[in-house]
Amino acid sequence: MGITQTRNSTKLKRDLTKEAIDLALKGEWDRATEVNRAILELFDDDVDAMNRLGKALMELGKYEEARQALDRVVGLSPYNTITKKNLGRLAQLAAAPSPCKSGRKAAGTPQLFIAESGKSGTTVLHKPACARVAASVAPGDAVKLMVQGPALSVFTRDDEYLGAVEPKLGKRLMRLMSGGNQYTAAVIGVNDRRISVIMRETLRHPSLQGVCSFPSTSRNEQNIYLGEDVLRYVDDHEPEEGEDEGEGRVKEKEEGDRDDQWEE
Numbered sequence: 001m002g003i004t005q006t007r008n009s010t011k012l013k014r015d016l017t018k019e020a021i022d023l024a025l026k027g028e029w030d031r032a033t034e035v036n037r038a039i040l041e042l043f044d045d046d047v048d049a050m051n052r053l054g055k056a057l058m059e060l061g062k063y064e065e066a067r068q069a070l071d072r073v074v075g076l077s078p079y080n081t082i083t084k085k086n087l088g089r090l091a092q093l094a095a096a097p098s099p100c101k102s103g104r105k106a107a108g109t110p111q112l113f114i115a116e117s118g119k120s121g122t123t124v125l126h127k128p129a130c131a132r133v134a135a136s137v138a139p140g141d142a143v144k145l146m147v148q149g150p151a152l153s154v155f156t157r158d159d160e161y162l163g164a165v166e167p168k169l170g171k172r173l174m175r176l177m178s179g180g181n182q183y184t185a186a187v188i189g190v191n192d193r194r195i196s197v198i199m200r201e202t203l204r205h206p207s208l209q210g211v212c213s214f215p216s217t218s219r220n221e222q223n224i225y226l227g228e229d230v231l232r233y234v235d236d237h238e239p240e241e242g243e244d245e246g247e248g249r250v251k252e253k254e255e256g257d258r259d260d261q262w263e264e
Helices: 003-026 029-042 047-059 063-076 081-095 131-135 167-178 245-262
Strands: 120-124 142-148 151-156 161-164 182-191 194-203
Touching (some): 029 047, 063 081, 142 167, 167 182
């Protein structure tokens, strides 16, 4: 194979891989299945594509086909940790399939997974659901926030309880929601029954303009990079046009002063 052909082949694989991941982020599992199959027709030993195909087939409820795809990975890479997790989740789903799971959508936009200072935050859910329900969700799945008494609970799009937001943060968000703020959320990690969720402010009520939804103890938040099974999000806070660093610090201090009244 010539150098030019090799470069073209590498670029094609990179482009198809990006498309497959983008489709998974959008929850377009049928198309994701097609693209990953196309990759495997050209690169039949691509373990990552096999894992992606297995996941897409699981989301479509095609468990036997998913197992066949994942079994291929076991033959090529028997110690692949992603495959082991996918097979474990597949076993739980196949044993107790949940209705209305075929063709479900993910969170829809990668923007949700970009951590923006003060406007997004993550939580590990308290009082998580049983293993069957935990196995039915995956990173990228959109979830719903619902106030239930003293707790801010998280539900799947099929209205199954997943867990509750950490109490202190949950109480803060409930007060802000009662004041008119709106939020969206999605799963970013599932490990046994440990479920991690990212939440993002989508609307700030005019009366709460100086109140930060997710106070941070540090201006420089840690970047978190998540692969295909967990999505990437990065710190996206930059001064707005016409705002220098000094003005940003003043604005941050003013918001911090107003935040005090929202703390316990």
